[in-house]
Amino acid sequence: MNIYRALREVHQQFTAKDYSSQNTLGKIIPILQSLNYSEILKIDIDFRNALSHGNMSNENENLVYRFQKNNVENIKSISGVEFDAKIIELLDIASASVVAFLKILALEPSILESALSSVDQDVRDIVIKLRFRSNKIRINDIQRIENNKQINALCVSNVEDKESLCIQLYYIAMFMYLNYPNFSSYFVSYDHERTLCGYIRLKNSEVSELIEAVDSGNAHKLQTKHEKMIYDIKDEVRNRLEYKYFQFPEIKERNHWRIGKIEDIGIEFHKRLKAILIIENGISDKEIIKSFILKSVNEMKNLYTPENPKHDRLFGDREVSAIFINVFKEQELRGEHNIFPSNENFICSITYYRDPEVPRLVYTGIMKQLWEHEYILEDVDLIRVGWNPNFS
DSSP states (O other), rough: OOOHHHHHHHHHOOOOOOOOOOHHHHHHHHHHHHTOGGGGGGSSSSHHHHHTTTTEEEEEEEEEEEEEEETTTEEEEEEEHHHHHHHHHHHHHHHHHHHHHHHHHHHOOOHHHHHTTTTTTTHHHHHHHHHSOSSEEEEEEEETTTTEEEEEEEEEESSSSSSHHHHEEEEEEEEHHHHTTTTTEEEEEEEETTTEEEEEEEEEEHHHHHHHHHTTGGGGGGGGEEEEOOOOOOOOSOOOHHHHHOOOOEETTTTTEEEEEEEEOTTTTTTTTEEEEEEEEEEEHHHHHHHHHHHHHHHHOOOOOOOOSSOOOBBBEEEEEEEEEEEOOOOOSSOOOOOOOTTTEEEEEEEEETTTTTTTOGGOOOOOOIOOOOOOOOTTEEEEEEEEETOO
């Protein structure tokens, strides 16, 4: 149906007739017949409609489909072999039509340019994204901000090296400028499975200069002049699938406590983890809670962490250097785990450092006002506990 609509739109550009209201198969097919299309229309419309609208079922060894014709429901039965033949026929017609359509657009790009000038913004963006797409980088989304003063191209890339990635981003900026010339600035960001997210941002005049530089062979002289944040790309990790599907084990003591939301926040030479600890309802004795905290830290100290494809972090079976846990009461309804004293479900926040050589977070990564002036601090072995002053 969409192929038929596309053909209708192409012909609409070369005729005074208005085909815009012809939106059903019954209306579009006569138009295409009058334009001498034949092979593309050799479809069983009743079968197609039944298949598209879910009006098909298995009965014994046959497939039965229902369709409306002249306001009367009709029923047909076909064998599995006949069904397969009809599906293959539809696929053949559809795929051949797509190839032919793309060939026409390649031979006559003015058709596409003319169509884009009149379509709405979303459709234009979709076509632009399709036009700049390769096995190395693609535009995943196009956004406009600041009252349409800036246009953003959000990209996904698997380019192997930083220099090639940088070049690709500049080409996308030029591509966006040529297709959307009236913006004040052009922002091109990327997501890459082996590096941190980054971006380049260029003013309208800077992109224009860049295009002129490319034409004259001096593009390399302009790259350092623009606002950009592009990181080194890590070497291939040993096991990307392990990181992608990795889950920390379930850690809990039945009817007493459980650990959730464990996250690897390690740095290059130290393993660090953060998590939340949920205490079952009815337990409010601080000594008991401290024993749960000690057990939780001991369980987490030896957790395995996978190699991170984007960050240089210590990984594997080595002992964890630092642990950060926020402790809460069990909640009947799922709520925010905020660590302000006003949260009646918040019990305490704890930090554990294996030894003095481990780098410390300033105020343990918590607001200074909370850690130094509101929490009640207590040391338990190598653990520092910041109690909610309202917990009792």
